[in-house]
Each structure stands twice: as C-alpha cells, then as structure tokens.
Amino acid sequence: MRILIVEDDEILGEAISQRISRQGHGSDRVTSGSAANEILRHQQYDLVILDLNLPGLSGDRVLHKLRQRQSGTPVLILTARDQVEDRIQLLDLGADDYLTKPFDFGELEARCRALLRRHQGQASDQVEYGNLTLDRNTCQVSVSGQVVELKQREFRLLEIFLGHTGRVLSKEELLDHLYSFDESPSPNAIETYVARLRKKLKDSDLNIRTLRGLGYLLDEPNG
Structure with missing residues (x-):
C-alpha cells in the first residue's frame, strides 16, 4: 500500500517511515502542511498519517482541504492534544482515527492496518x-x-x-x-x-x- 507520512519532526518521521517500509509498503514523507496539501492534490494514497502542528499549513487545514476535494482517503492524525473536545473536532473535520503522542509503534501499525482494512470494506485482518x-x-x-x-x-x-x-x-x-x-x-x-x-x-x-x-x-x- 502507498502511505503518505506528514511529520515535521525528523527523528519521528524517519522512524515511522522505516517501520512502514519494513512492512513492504510504499511510503512518502513530507515535513510541511503546504507540501502535504500540494502532493495530495495530485497523488492518490491508501492512507495518510498526519501530524497537526506543521509549518506552512496546519494539519487541521490539510485535512479540511482534503475532504473539501471529496477525497475518501483514510487519515490517521498524530496529535499532542488530549482533550475530548479536540478529539471530537478532529473526527468532525473528517479524521478516521487519531493517536496521542507519545505512542507505541505497535499500536500505530495496528491502527494503520485497521484503517486500510476498513477502507477496503474488510472486517478482519x-x-x-x-x-x-x-x-x-x-x-x-x-x-x-x-x-x-x-x-x-x-x-x-x-x-x-x-x-x-x-x-x-x-x-x-x-x-x-x-x-x-x-x-x-x-x-x-x-x-x-x-x-x-x-x-x-x-x-x-x-x-x-x-x-x-x-x-x-x-x-x-x-x-
């Protein structure tokens, strides 16, 4: 599967990219919201892993613009926000799931599998x-x-x-x-x-x- 990773923290972004690649997925990584928005206008992905606090354009805006284009691409949000109101807002914006930082990489992989599975209409791994x-x-x-x-x-x-x-x-x-x-x-x-x-x-x-x-x-x- 082809996955876009949008994360401006170099160490974390590279770690996620390596985990995704070791599983045999194709992965691209960008470090700004504006770059993510531009690439998503032209390239279809199976999944987007999206940080919220990004330079250029916030993750919220990237997600909003993606859904405005009627894209159904699953989006997993990475966020430091842990308030219920914040999570409700993300889901209302069109996020499919979210992970609060810091997170376990095993859980990240499991949530990615679940979103890919759901997007393909499959109920089981x-x-x-x-x-x-x-x-x-x-x-x-x-x-x-x-x-x-x-x-x-x-x-x-x-x-x-x-x-x-x-x-x-x-x-x-x-x-x-x-x-x-x-x-x-x-x-x-x-x-x-x-x-x-x-x-x-x-x-x-x-x-x-x-x-x-x-x-x-x-x-x-x-x-």
Missing part, C-alpha cells in the same frame, strides 16, 4: 479467497492451511489484488500503490511480481488474469 488466506497481522499467506513464503513486495501486491477483486488494475496503478517517489522500479517489475505470485500460489484458487493493454484482474471469489 484475515482475508480469504477460496483455499487461500492472507493474514495482515502476521504477514503470512497460507494455501489449504500450508504457509507459503512470500517476500514483502509479493505479499503487498497480493494484498492489493485481494482488496480490489473484480476490478482491472493497470501496471501504473499497481506501481503507484507499491513504490515511493524516490524509488525507480523497472517498467517490468509488476510483470515479474505477478509471475512470482502465480508460481508460488499455483496450488491456490487464485487466478490473476492478464488483460493485454489494460492490466490485471482478479475475479470475484466464488460463493
């Missing part, structure tokens, strides 16, 4: 597709109860397909979900990862179809 099960919490995939070893990028690509069943996904869209701005993947990277998934999951009910000139399609699961 476990996604089932026929005889295949993907567990976001453990980052494991199993087929008929047997664990299949996938690399992080393969796991995230599978997660994207399972979150968009019945929808054609172009290579460009998949690249946008998987990679950060500072990465330069080969145009054939998606073909390579799809080929690996097909090989490793050959005993599963998964069938990622190639639609020439359009992209890839994972059909809706049977039943």
Whole structure:
C-alpha cells in the first residue's frame, strides 16, 4: 500500500517511515502542511498519517482541504492534544482515527492496518479467497492451511489484488500503490511480481488474469 507520512519532526518521521517500509509498503514523507496539501492534490494514497502542528499549513487545514476535494482517503492524525473536545473536532473535520503522542509503534501499525482494512470494506485482518488466506497481522499467506513464503513486495501486491477483486488494475496503478517517489522500479517489475505470485500460489484458487493493454484482474471469489 502507498502511505503518505506528514511529520515535521525528523527523528519521528524517519522512524515511522522505516517501520512502514519494513512492512513492504510504499511510503512518502513530507515535513510541511503546504507540501502535504500540494502532493495530495495530485497523488492518490491508501492512507495518510498526519501530524497537526506543521509549518506552512496546519494539519487541521490539510485535512479540511482534503475532504473539501471529496477525497475518501483514510487519515490517521498524530496529535499532542488530549482533550475530548479536540478529539471530537478532529473526527468532525473528517479524521478516521487519531493517536496521542507519545505512542507505541505497535499500536500505530495496528491502527494503520485497521484503517486500510476498513477502507477496503474488510472486517478482519484475515482475508480469504477460496483455499487461500492472507493474514495482515502476521504477514503470512497460507494455501489449504500450508504457509507459503512470500517476500514483502509479493505479499503487498497480493494484498492489493485481494482488496480490489473484480476490478482491472493497470501496471501504473499497481506501481503507484507499491513504490515511493524516490524509488525507480523497472517498467517490468509488476510483470515479474505477478509471475512470482502465480508460481508460488499455483496450488491456490487464485487466478490473476492478464488483460493485454489494460492490466490485471482478479475475479470475484466464488460463493
């Protein structure tokens, strides 16, 4: 998944970015509200982690402008404010969740998983597709109860397909979900990862179809 981190504290922002990247997500980081607002006008993200006290434009204003553009991108607010009134105001502005600083990174990751899951209309960290099960919490995939070893990028690509069943996904869209701005993947990277998934999951009910000139399609699961 592609996540935007908006945090002007260099140490904290870098720590969050590293945690996100180690999980195989694509992540971009900016340190001002004005930069965040500009990038969100042109780039779609799966999740935004947004600090409130930012130079240039406050996090409140970034969130307000994002919702004015009718964007449904999930937003997790990082805030030092701990008053009930402040939290109510954030939720009313369109925040999906918030964490009060200082916070535990394990809780941050859990809340990110929950928001991504909710945005895709899934009720559990476990996604089932026929005889295949993907567990976001453990980052494991199993087929008929047997664990299949996938690399992080393969796991995230599978997660994207399972979150968009019945929808054609172009290579460009998949690249946008998987990679950060500072990465330069080969145009054939998606073909390579799809080929690996097909090989490793050959005993599963998964069938990622190639639609020439359009992209890839994972059909809706049977039943």
